[in-house]
Amino acid sequence: MKRSERLVDFTNYLLNHPRKLTTLSFFSERYEAAKSSISEDLVIIKRIFETTEVGSVETFAGVSGGVIFTPSISDEKSQKFANDIIDLMKESNRILPGGYIYLSDILGTPYNLNKIGKIIAHEYIGKQIDAVMTIATKGIPIAQAVSGILDVPFVIVRRDPKVTEGATLNVNYMSGSSSKVENMTLSKRSLAPGQRVLIVDDFMKGGGTLNGMKSLVHEFDCLLAGVAVFAEGPFKGERLISDYKSILKIDDIDVENRSIEVKLGNIYQNI
Amino acid sequence: MKRSERLVDFTNYLLNHPRKLTTLSFFSERYEAAKSSISEDLVIIKRIFETTEVGSVETFAGVSGGVIFTPSISDEKSQKFANDIIDLMKESNRILPGGYIYLSDILGTPYNLNKIGKIIAHEYIGKQIDAVMTIATKGIPIAQAVSGILDVPFVIVRRDPKVTEGATLNVNYMSGSSSKVENMTLSKRSLAPGQRVLIVDDFMKGGGTLNGMKSLVHEFDCLLAGVAVFAEGPFKGERLISDYKSILKIDDIDVENRSIEVKLGNIYQNI
Numbered sequence: 001m002k003r004s005e006r007l008v009d010f011t012n013y014l015l016n017h018p019r020k021l022t023t024l025s026f027f028s029e030r031y032e033a034a035k036s037s038i039s040e041d042l043v044i045i046k047r048i049f050e051t052t053e054v055g056s057v058e059t060f061a062g063v064s065g066g067v068i069f070t071p072s073i074s075d076e077k078s079q080k081f082a083n084d085i086i087d088l089m090k091e092s093n094r095i096l097p098g099g100y101i102y103l104s105d106i107l108g109t110p111y112n113l114n115k116i117g118k119i120i121a122h123e124y125i126g127k128q129i130d131a132v133m134t135i136a137t138k139g140i141p142i143a144q145a146v147s148g149i150l151d152v153p154f155v156i157v158r159r160d161p162k163v164t165e166g167a168t169l170n171v172n173y174m175s176g177s178s179s180k181v182e183n184m185t186l187s188k189r190s191l192a193p194g195q196r197v198l199i200v201d202d203f204m205k206g207g208g209t210l211n212g213m214k215s216l217v218h219e220f221d222c223l224l225a226g227v228a229v230f231a232e233g234p235f236k237g238e239r240l241i242s243d244y245k246s247i248l249k250i251d252d253i254d255v256e257n258r259s260i261e262v263k264l265g266n267i268y269q270n271i
Numbered sequence: 272m273k274r275s276e277r278l279v280d281f282t283n284y285l286l287n288h289p290r291k292l293t294t295l296s297f298f299s300e301r302y303e304a305a306k307s308s309i310s311e312d313l314v315i316i317k318r319i320f321e322t323t324e325v326g327s328v329e330t331f332a333g334v335s336g337g338v339i340f341t342p343s344i345s346d347e348k349s350q351k352f353a354n355d356i357i358d359l360m361k362e363s364n365r366i367l368p369g370g371y372i373y374l375s376d377i378l379g380t381p382y383n384l385n386k387i388g389k390i391i392a393h394e395y396i397g398k399q400i401d402a403v404m405t406i407a408t409k410g411i412p413i414a415q416a417v418s419g420i421l422d423v424p425f426v427i428v429r430r431d432p433k434v435t436e437g438a439t440l441n442v443n444y445m446s447g448s449s450s451k452v453e454n455m456t457l458s459k460r461s462l463a464p465g466q467r468v469l470i471v472d473d474f475m476k477g478g479g480t481l482n483g484m485k486s487l488v489h490e491f492d493c494l495l496a497g498v499a500v501f502a503e504g505p506f507k508g509e510r511l512i513s514d515y516k517s518i519l520k521i522d523d524i525d526v527e528n529r530s531i532e533v534k535l536g537n538i539y540q541n542i
Contacts, residue, residue: 007275008319011282048279100435104458108426110419136408137427138435144415148381155379156408164371164409187375 014069023066092258117145130195155190173212193221207241285340294337363529388416401466426461444483464492478512
């Protein structure tokens with residue numbers, strides 16, 4: 001195979017195997033090419049992936065060495081995307097009775113979900129994450145997007161146990177906004193002890209739901225790798241959760257005038 | 272930019288813009304290269320994408336011409352994947368009381384979802400699809416996977432209206448398995464009249480739920496582009512739906528002996 005042809009397949013291969021170490025011997029055999037040629041290919045791919053901000057390509061020498069592609073998003077692209085979403089969210093017809101915001105179209109578009117997945121995953125580069133956890137229904141697309149970028153499974157917590165889940169582990173949690181005690185449940189076979197779990201959700205108000213998921217992580221003898229939300233809403237009083245990342249922050253929802261105040265979330269605080 | 276560098280970016284660009292027509296002028300400007308060079312690049316990419324069965328690359332001449340990449344999966348890879356899933360499904364510990372099968376792990380893994388998305392999308396190559404529809408909760412990952420391959424939005428039908436959905440359109444439907452009349456609901460702003468909608472779900476028994484979604488498509492003045500499920504289960508009597516595609520077909524679930532009979536679905540009937 002010629003270099004030009006190899007590069008097409010090589011690029012495709014790396015994009016489809018994020019965060020996985022692949023040995024140079026694998027590529028050497030795949031392309032019937034010397035390792036030195038493979039290394040030269042990688043120099044080209046690395047340069048282009050870095051200039052076009054697709055992600056990083058790291059090579060490791062030695063017997064257990066190889067190459068790892070880590071998808072990434074630049075601060076600039078990330079912020080531009082978040083600002084585009086802010087513009088969408090300010091559309092007056094999104095505001096629903098009760099001060100809710102219609103987000104289903106935004107969170108039902110592959111382009112947006114891919115970006116959201118990359119932005120959240122980017123916050124945990126270099127950290128080990130074994131699974132992504134979310135709660136049905138609206139968190140699912142975000143969990144799936146993040147898990148696709150990290151190439152790890154996602155698990156779905158529910159408010160009611162379902163017959164298709166088998167034995168479940170249940171916890172009670174205090175809803176931050178309504179101060180009611182509620183229940184959430186996760187199939188017992190979803191997680192193994194010791195796994196590092198990243199919790200994601202679409203929206204945070206008082207943080208009660210996220211806090212419930214944190215206690216689930218604990219009950220499964222797993223470790224918390226982080227908490228990230230698409231948007232945090234306005235909330236008076238103290239949140240039940242303090243250590244979280246948000247892409248957007250909604251400061252005020254004015255139902256009467258159909259306007260919302262929304263700005264970049266804490267992910268962009270130090271940029 | 273040299274050809275070798277262009278090919279890396281070009282490959283990445285096409286993979287990230289499935290089913291979209293992009294003009295050669297766009298690439299010519301992007302790479303500051305003559306259109307003839309761009310065409311030569313495309314010949315290489317097309318050859319590799321086709322040999323490695325990543326998808327097809329079509330070029331159209333003329334003023335409104337350009338290039339379209341359509342992700343694809345070969346019959347062989349598709350069948351191999353489906354057979355791998357069959358092996359997983361035969362694991363005895365998946366069978367739950369009541370004859371349900373635990374699938375959450377299979378349908379929570381990015382690798383599987385990507386393949387499922389490609390297999391379903393492949394069935395509708397050449398057809399116009401504007402949106403993918405599913406019902407919460409378990410259909411969501413499949414809808415998201417298919418919509419990612421097709422690069423169109425997905426919409427989520429619910430059994431109960433939620434305050435975050437705004438005005439909804441509701442239909443009653445007859446559950447095929449229990450013969451009960453049930454309700455399903457979709458936000459009014461989810462779909463525009465005339466859109467072509469592909470319905471997907473994880474599991475079909477009597478077909479009542481899918482039939483309900485078909486009537487929703489009708490009530491939105493949309494057109495049905497197709498119906499596809501991950502697996503069809505055993506069902507005695509006549510199904511409420513006849514024109515559907517399935518990846519897997521479960522013939523029997525023997526709870527006592529913890530065994531299931533599962534084979535390839537009707538997608539593979541004519542292969």
